[in-house]
Amino acid sequence: MNNPVPFKAATLHDVARTAGVSLITASRALTNPKLVSSTTILKVQAAAQAVGYIPNLLAGGLKSRRSMLVAGLVPAISVAQFLPTVQSLTDVLSQAGYQLILGQTGYDHAHEEALINTMISRRPDGIVFTGLVHSASARERLQRVGIPVVETWDLSERPVDMLVGFSHVKVGSAIAGYFLAKGWQRVGIATGNDHRGGLRREGFLAAMGRDVPTAVVPAPSSMGLGRRALTELLEKDPGLQAIYCSSDQLAQGVLAEAQARGLRVPEDLAVCGFGNADFAADMQPSLTTVHVDGAAIGRRAAQLIIDRSHGTPIEQPIVDVGFRIIERRSTSLAHDRSC
Structure with missing residues (x-):
């Protein structure tokens, strides 16, 4: 059996030869098109496509000391509330020529630290975290290497x-205040076991001034875990x-569990999410919840990374985007309104 012919990647020399231009002209047409004519750009681009040339970004990064990569760390890619942040982060970075690479920490601080070390070894131009970096050694390492860092979705x-986020303690406090204003005293909490969920619970209890029945489930959340949480809470306080x-x-x-039990929402049981x-x-009934502008978080985080990478002074390194409660049918018999 014949040995397969080793694959040989097309080079810039191949592009220049096919386009009939010098090596430096081919390079300029692909990396700094302002220096060549539009006719030459089209000719070189056509040649690059014909020979299957893919620029070596690593080689370019070694020369410029910029990788054009930004690392993003999220607890779980499946969590819907983080998706607008990831999308806007990707869009803004892409427009500036950067590529976002994602890593999943799995709500595990030890895994987060290992992932941080892996990302640092790739020498990205910035790192964006969902949440705060909790490991003292990881924080010290990030500050020592000098890579621009933006922590998000916390305060x-x-x-x-740098940081773009909001106070989870204040969120919990605001929800408790909303419940108290409704006159509800027999209340409960269904929460994931993640750090940010814990902070919101702390704020809720502080505003209530007492402990309340709580069901703690593993993060990330799911519909099945919600049904299990209500079962546990009703056992504690029917x-x-x-x-x-x-x-x-x-x-x-x-x-879903309330409806299965024949409980009317909100007449028998009011429900608020986050x-x-x-x-x-679009749920039936529509769900009262807390809105955070995740897309704005992603845009601001991306711009901070871009500005820092270009040496632009950062006038506001900590940005609080706030939040608001959106009241819907699951807690109110009135027409939907925002507050």
């Missing part, structure tokens, strides 16, 4: 570098009036 007075859920996915499951998922307004 801290001492970020690793007379619950309202439940705050740490995600809309959990709330979706709570609503995240304003794309299905929240």
Whole structure:
């Protein structure tokens, strides 16, 4: 049997020869087109496509000390509330010539630190975290290597570098205040076991001034876990009036279990979620939830990375995007309104 012919990638020399131009002209046409004519650009691009040439970004990065890569770390790619952030982050970076690469931490701080080390070894031009970097050694390492870092979806007075987020404690406090304004005293919490869900629970309990029945489920949330959470909460207090859920996915499951038990929402049991998922307004009943502008978080984070990479001074390294409660049918008999 004949040995297969080894694959040989097309080079810039192949492009130049096919286009009938010098090597430097071919390089300029592909990397700095302002220096050559439009006719030459078209000729070189056609030659590159004909020979199957793919630029070696690593080689270019070694010369410019820029990789044109930005690393994004998310707890779980499947979590719907993070998708607008990832999408806008990708769009803004792409427009500036950067490529986003994603890593999944799985809500595991040890895995997060290992992933940080892997990302640092790739020398990206920036790293965007969903949440805060909790490991002291990882924080110190990131600051030492000097890679621009943006932490998101949380708030801290001492970020690793830059931050775009909001206070989860204030979210929990606002929801508790909303429940109290409705006159509900027998309330419960269905929450994931993640750090941010825990902060919202702390804020809720502080505003309530007492402990309340709580069902804690593994993150990431799901409809099935929401059904399980309501079962547990009703065992603790069959007379619950309202439940705050740490995600809309959990709330979706709570609503399904309530309907299966013949409970009317909101007459027998009011339900509030978090995240304003794309299905929240279309559920039956529509779901009261907390809206955070995830797309704005992604845009601001991307721009901070781009500005820092280009040496632009950062006037506001900590950005609080805030949040708002969107009241819908699951907690109100009135017409939908935002508050």
